[in-house]
Amino acid sequence: MSLTPQDIARIANLARLELKPDESERMLTQINGFFGIVEAMQAVDTTGITPMAHPVAAIQDITLRLRPDVASEPNQRDLNQQSAPAVERGLFLVPKVIE
Amino acid sequence: MSDLHNLSVKALATLLQTKEVSAVEVATRFLARMGGNPHNAFLDIDSEVTLAQARASDAKLADGTAGPLEGVPVAHKDVFVTRDFDTTAGSKMLSGYRSPFDATVVQRLRTAGMVTLGKLNCDEFAMGSANENSAYGPVQNPWDTARVPGGSSGGSAAAVAAGLAPAATGTDTGGSIRQPASFCGITGIKPTYGRASRYGMIAYASSLDQAGPMARSAEDCALLLSAMCGGDIDRDSTSLDIPTEDFSASLNNSLEGVRIGIPKEFFGEGLAADVRAAVDGALREYEKLGAKLVPIRLPRTELSIPVYYIIAPAEASSNLSRFDGVKFGHRAKDYTDLVDMYKKTRAEGFGNEVKRRIMTGAYVLSHGYYDAYYLQAQKIRRMIADDFQNAFKQCDVIAGPVAPSVAWKFGENANDPVADYLADIFTLPASLAGLPGMSVPAGFGAGGMPVGLQLIGNYFKEAQLLNAAHRLQQATDFHLRQPEGLQ
Numbered sequence: 001m002s003l004t005p006q007d008i009a010r011i012a013n014l015a016r017l018e019l020k021p022d023e024s025e026r027m028l029t030q031i032n033g034f035f036g037i038v039e040a041m042q043a044v045d046t047t048g049i050t051p052m053a054h055p056v057a058a059i060q061d062i063t064l065r066l067r068p069d070v071a072s073e074p075n076q077r078d079l080n081q082q083s084a085p086a087v088e089r090g091l092f093l094v095p096k097v098i099e
Numbered sequence: 100m101s102d103l104h105n106l107s108v109k110a111l112a113t114l115l116q117t118k119e120v121s122a123v124e125v126a127t128r129f130l131a132r133m134g135g136n137p138h139n140a141f142l143d144i145d146s147e148v149t150l151a152q153a154r155a156s157d158a159k160l161a162d163g164t165a166g167p168l169e170g171v172p173v174a175h176k177d178v179f180v181t182r183d184f185d186t187t188a189g190s191k192m193l194s195g196y197r198s199p200f201d202a203t204v205v206q207r208l209r210t211a212g213m214v215t216l217g218k219l220n221c222d223e224f225a226m227g228s229a230n231e232n233s234a235y236g237p238v239q240n241p242w243d244t245a246r247v248p249g250g251s252s253g254g255s256a257a258a259v260a261a262g263l264a265p266a267a268t269g270t271d272t273g274g275s276i277r278q279p280a281s282f283c284g285i286t287g288i289k290p291t292y293g294r295a296s297r298y299g300m301i302a303y304a305s306s307l308d309q310a311g312p313m314a315r316s317a318e319d320c321a322l323l324l325s326a327m328c329g330g331d332i333d334r335d336s337t338s339l340d341i342p343t344e345d346f347s348a349s350l351n352n353s354l355e356g357v358r359i360g361i362p363k364e365f366f367g368e369g370l371a372a373d374v375r376a377a378v379d380g381a382l383r384e385y386e387k388l389g390a391k392l393v394p395i396r397l398p399r400t401e402l403s404i405p406v407y408y409i410i411a412p413a414e415a416s417s418n419l420s421r422f423d424g425v426k427f428g429h430r431a432k433d434y435t436d437l438v439d440m441y442k443k444t445r446a447e448g449f450g451n452e453v454k455r456r457i458m459t460g461a462y463v464l465s466h467g468y469y470d471a472y473y474l475q476a477q478k479i480r481r482m483i484a485d486d487f488q489n490a491f492k493q494c495d496v497i498a499g500p501v502a503p504s505v506a507w508k509f510g511e512n513a514n515d516p517v518a519d520y521l522a523d524i525f526t527l528p529a530s531l532a533g534l535p536g537m538s539v540p541a542g543f544g545a546g547g548m549p550v551g552l553q554l555i556g557n558y559f560k561e562a563q564l565l566n567a568a569h570r571l572q573q574a575t576d577f578h579l580r581q582p583e584g585l586q
Contacts, residue, residue, distance in 0.1 A: 003462070007462070008458070011458050011461045011462045011465065012458065014461050014465065015416060015445075015457050015458060015461040016420075016423070016438065016441040016442050016445055017442060017445050017446055017449070017454055017457065017458070018439075018442035018443050018445070018446040019446065019454075023454075027454070027455065027458060030455060030516055030517075031455065031458060031459055031462070033515075033516075033517050034408065034459065034516070034517055034520070036517075037404060037405050037408075037517065037520070037521075038405040038408075038409065038472070040401070040402060040405060041402060041405045041406060041409070041472075041475055041476065041479060042471070042475070044402065044475070044479055044482075046475060046478035046479060046482070049478040049479075049481055049482060050478070050481060051474055051477030051478050051480075051481065052477055052478075052480045052481035052484060053306055053477065054292075054293070054306065054337060054533075055292045055306065055307075055480075055484060055531070055532055055533020055534075056291065056292060056293055056339065056533050056558055057481075058481065058484035058485065058487075058488060058532060058533070058558075059488065059558055064336045064337065065332060065336050066336070067332075067333055072333065076199055079199035080199050080426075081426075082197055082199070083195070083196045083197055083198075083427040083428065084425075084426055084427055085424055085425070085427075085428070085429070085430035086430065092425055092426055094425055094437055094440070095434065095436050095437045095440055096436075097436075097437050
């Protein structure tokens with residue numbers, strides 16, 4: 001299978017990436033080049049195999065933990081916002097979303 | 100003492116504990132070597148911070164509250180967030196970013212007494228095998244500055260090889276500790292997935308990312324790994340709740356009767372003759388040490404390339420969605436609305452390889468393709484992990500090359516990302532299976548470049564790997580050699 005320029009445009013939009021025309025073109029060639037080596041995967045019979053998310057699940061049951069929903073961190077708003085691009089009165093600023 | 104930079108972590112720790120040198124003296128010596136940023140290994144250096152930590156270590160050494168590695172310097176790969184240094188992950192997206200907290204691994208090494216020298220260059224968001232994807236320029240290999248140091252922990256490997264730091268942290272998602280360690284002639288270990296906390300380690304592919312130490316010897320790696328590992332159950336949901344371990348305890352165990360599995364698939368056509376010769380030499384040493392070589396099969400070795408390059412980008416596309424120009428990092432200057440701001444910010448902040456992986460990941464996770472790619476890859480991932488379990492019925496440790504060739508020259512693979520992907524073939528299987536793996540200097544190949552031997556152990560068998568590596572290093576001196584002309 002091969003991706004089309006339309007696929008690249010659709011995915012770039014989903015991934016919120018603005019691509020220049022020459023960048024899209026290069027991306028198309030390179031991603032299709034990569035999918036050339038993915039073909040081998042499609043031929044593998046995986047009937048009855050459970051997908052593996054945590055690798056150590058190969059030898060023991062692994063359940064991802066949830067901790068109680070209680071605040072464990074102190075409030076450090078200033079520190080958390082020190083690297084934000086735009087902040088005012090402790091709030092993150094973004095372009096207007098609702099008219 | 101003018102040769103402090105040639106001493107091992109262990110030797111430095113002893114000199115510091117016996118007060119033959121002070122932490123400030125040691126830190127000063129390394130800071131002097133780091134001046135001018137040789138090999139472009141560092142991304143952030145702040146001598147005031149380092150010296151303040153060294154003074155605090157000297158105080159602890161004086162009042163008897165010192166940790167086991169008190170005053171020994173370490174430098175961190177720039178994907179570990181740090182309160183006192185900038186953290187960029189090698190990306191323009193995080194230029195000047197300052198974290199409000201320290202990664203657990205950073206904090207644990209501080210608790211053990213280590214003094215931070217600075218932050219080390221790496222491929223952007225740890226995506227790369229040559230350190231050519233850093234937004235801050237490539238790192239040079241100290242053995243030949245026209246060659247890549249490997250990646251993604253290229254700064255870590257170069258810094259240790261060039262005597263800019265006695266040890267460094269790295270992260271390994273598909274080989275990013277083992278391959279640069281091999282290319283730069285140092286020792287590095289990636290522990291079992293879940294051993295070291297991922298808290299504060301900027302996520303690339305969450306089900307694969309694992310932290311580990313890089314140093315000159317297995318003995319030094321054992322010291323750092325013992326301090327780095329341990330459950331972090333409240334902060335990392337994938338951290339395994341297992342007690343800390345003293346990985347130095349069994350370094351000297353005999354290898355008599357130990358079965359070393361040799362996977363046929365690691366010694367095929369793609370393996371360069373010079374690498375093969377060095378690896379074969381190391382295997383002969385093991386036979387002299389009493390180990391038995393056993394042929395084994397890892398039949399899905401080649402499949403690990405597409406499987407990895409589906410799973411890792413899928414997870415990356417999700418993890419990197421947080422970089423949107425709102426809460427931290429770069430924001431584009433001109434935009435029309437919120438979505439346009441996201442798109443332009445991400446277009447400007449990310450480099451080519453990162454964009455490619457985000458695109459691939461978003462595609463394989465998108466409607467209609469998820470089952471065929473992502474899910475299929477996760478199923479084959481289990482088959483690969485099962486192959487290892489079968490192999491470990493016949494052997495205790497698996498050995499083979501780390502990479503098909505020695506470090507290549509800059510620009511050789513530049514227009515062909517797939518060429519870099521293919522070169523990861525021997526490190527990807529253990530990554531997908533979450534097994535511990537390490538690189539141990541095994542000799543030299545073309546152009547006098549170092550060759551690493553890869554050792555892979557079963558889950559939680561880091562001590563056994565380090566034992567095997569240490570015994571080899573008692574019998575050989577490859578790990579002690581240094582690049583010519585090193586000051």
